[in-house]
Amino acid sequence: MISTRGLVKRYRGVPALDGVDLEVPAGSVYGLVGPNGAGKTTLLSILAGLRSADEGSVAISVNRSQVAVLPDAPRFERWLTGREVVELARGLAAGPTRSASAVLDEAGLGDAADRSVGGYSRGMLQRLGLAATVVSNPAVLLLDEPASALDPVGRRETLDLVRRLRGEATVVFSSHILADVQEVSDRIGVLDAGRLLFQGSAESLLGGDDGSIFEVRVRSGADRVATALRGEPWVTGLTAVDDRRLRVHATSTGDAERALLPALVATGVPVISVTPVAPSLEDVFLELTR
Amino acid sequence: MTLWRLEWLRLVRSRRLVALVGVYAFFGLLGPVTARYMSEIIERFGGGVQVIFPDPVPSDGIAQYLGNVAQIGLLVAVLVAAGALVIDAVPEMSIFLRTRVSSVRQLLVPRVAVVTAAVCGAYLVGLGLAWYETVVLLGAVPIGGMALGLLLQWLYLVFVVALVAAVGTRTSSVVGAVGWSVVVLLALPIFGIVEAIGRWLPSHLVGAQVGLLGTAGPGEFVPAAVVTCAVATGLFVIATRAGEAREL
Numbered sequence: 001m002i003s004t005r006g007l008v009k010r011y012r013g014v015p016a017l018d019g020v021d022l023e024v025p026a027g028s029v030y031g032l033v034g035p036n037g038a039g040k041t042t043l044l045s046i047l048a049g050l051r052s053a054d055e056g057s058v059a060i061s062v063n064r065s066q067v068a069v070l071p072d073a074p075r076f077e078r079w080l081t082g083r084e085v086v087e088l089a090r091g092l093a094a095g096p097t098r099s100a101s102a103v104l105d106e107a108g109l110g111d112a113a114d115r116s117v118g119g120y121s122r123g124m125l126q127r128l129g130l131a132a133t134v135v136s137n138p139a140v141l142l143l144d145e146p147a148s149a150l151d152p153v154g155r156r157e158t159l160d161l162v163r164r165l166r167g168e169a170t171v172v173f174s175s176h177i178l179a180d181v182q183e184v185s186d187r188i189g190v191l192d193a194g195r196l197l198f199q200g201s202a203e204s205l206l207g208g209d210d211g212s213i214f215e216v217r218v219r220s221g222a223d224r225v226a227t228a229l230r231g232e233p234w235v236t237g238l239t240a241v242d243d244r245r246l247r248v249h250a251t252s253t254g255d256a257e258r259a260l261l262p263a264l265v266a267t268g269v270p271v272i273s274v275t276p277v278a279p280s281l282e283d284v285f286l287e288l289t290r
Numbered sequence: 291m292t293l294w295r296l297e298w299l300r301l302v303r304s305r306r307l308v309a310l311v312g313v314y315a316f317f318g319l320l321g322p323v324t325a326r327y328m329s330e331i332i333e334r335f336g337g338g339v340q341v342i343f344p345d346p347v348p349s350d351g352i353a354q355y356l357g358n359v360a361q362i363g364l365l366v367a368v369l370v371a372a373g374a375l376v377i378d379a380v381p382e383m384s385i386f387l388r389t390r391v392s393s394v395r396q397l398l399v400p401r402v403a404v405v406t407a408a409v410c411g412a413y414l415v416g417l418g419l420a421w422y423e424t425v426v427l428l429g430a431v432p433i434g435g436m437a438l439g440l441l442l443q444w445l446y447l448v449f450v451v452a453l454v455a456a457v458g459t460r461t462s463s464v465v466g467a468v469g470w471s472v473v474v475l476l477a478l479p480i481f482g483i484v485e486a487i488g489r490w491l492p493s494h495l496v497g498a499q500v501g502l503l504g505t506a507g508p509g510e511f512v513p514a515a516v517v518t519c520a521v522a523t524g525l526f527v528i529a530t531r532a533g534e535a536r537e538l
Binding site: 045048049050051052064065067068069071073074075076077079080084087088089090091092093129132136 | 291292293296299300303304380381382383385386387388389390391392537538
């Protein structure tokens with residue numbers, strides 16, 4: 001549906017995107033995460049046709065008129081009403097559209113629809129932008145931080161809306177809120193300094209091939225355990241959570257399951273528990289972008 | 291809602307149409323009055339100095355109107371035009387529209403057309419008022435000369451809007467677009483001092499409204515009219531291409 005090959009974009013010689021190969025399957029929700037300056041907005045702008053790439057190619061399997069874009073801080077003419085903004089988006093749509101009232105109601109703007117946009121809060125503008133985006137029934141939605149200015153209720157509604165679009169449209173959205181990305185995305189792309197560090201499902205990102213983590217809790221003698229485990233070839237890292245708990249990073253789950261308990265027994269230290277730790281997206285994100 | 295209605299609402303709801311028509315109407319009413327009573331005004335406020343002017347003729351009423359709108363009126367017209375034609379002044383608004391049209395031309399055509407109509411309409415309102423007052427206070431003016439002068443002045447205003455469009459699509463600053471447009475519009479009459487090229491420049495058309503009421507014939511303005519048509523078309527093409535090439 002959407003793919004890029006070797007996408008490069010430089011600003012005054014500094015690469016904002018450096019060989020990005022994006023693969024977004026049709027009908028999926030693709031979450032793009034990355035720190036500030038990672039190149040997320042540049043990538044979305046190139047996909048939207050608002051900027052051109054210096055190198056590489058972009059392929060989108062639908063007509064450009066079927067691609068809708070929502071910037072992170074949408075703004076509209078202050079003297080238009082919310083309904084007029086959505087009606088304008090409808091009027092410019094190439095294909096069949098939805099009712100303006102319906103999308104305004106969905107966006108929680110039914111009561112404010114006939115007020116001037118100049119009086120809208122930032123959150124209301126973001127909802128209005130979303131309403132104006134979905135009213136044209138686009139095949140592809142490119143959403144730049146769609147929930148960044150919303151309160152918890154608005155954020156929940158936006159995430160629900162994105163989730164409902166799965167299967168009906170292809171959605172690429174960027175976010176700083178990793179929990180949001182994890183919650184609604186079929187596929188996740190981790191972008192840092194213009195490079196796509198990871199691309200795949202949330203499951204493969206969180207439980208992938210990068211090994212596994214176990215938390216070991218002991219009655220006492222955590223330092224002795226740490227010293228012993230550091231010498232094991234399957235241990236890739238060791239972190240002391242406190243004076244009784246250690247996090248052991250193993251080369252793989254299988255290696256840890258085979259070797260961790262014997263190694264602990266060999267230390268003679270009384271062990272209270274050994275628990276596998278599921279890494280959060282934040283853990284993996286920080287690990288990847290470190 | 292269409293892009294044409296959007297531009298109409300921009301003019302009406304942002305009060306730009308009121309400002310535009312108001313300025314031209316004000317000078318339309320003021321011009322013939324000052325032409326008719328110039329001697330009395332200077333006598334009253336001149337501190338006892340007596341200046342003897344020749345008796346005003348009907349074309350003086352129109353000349354006063356034109357003298358005012360050629361400066362302040364034109365500046366207001368450029369401001370109004372830049373407000374609509376700097377399409378990337380607010381990138382977030384621009385993204386909303388640019389990603390919904392197939393080409394920048396689709397955005398520019400209604401903007402250029404509506405602004406041109408508003409500017410030309412404002413000039414017509416002012417000229418109509420100036421004409422009426424001139425007839426009442428100073429006497430009749432030839433209709434043929436007035437009508438042809440109006441058409442040539444409109445052609446000049448089309449050039450002005452096209453110039454602002456060409457400048458406005460190369461910048462994201464309304465102030466910058468106004469500044470560069472004004473610089474060009476001020477430079478043209480300076481170049482026009484050289485008589486050999488002056489009659490070919492768009493700025494030569496500004497004199498048609500008054501000149502055609504006197505001794506000037508229509509043929510005197512043909513070269514400038516032809517050049518203005520060509521330049522305005524070229525400026526619109528430049529505006530379209532610059533708008534397409536611009537990245538957000």
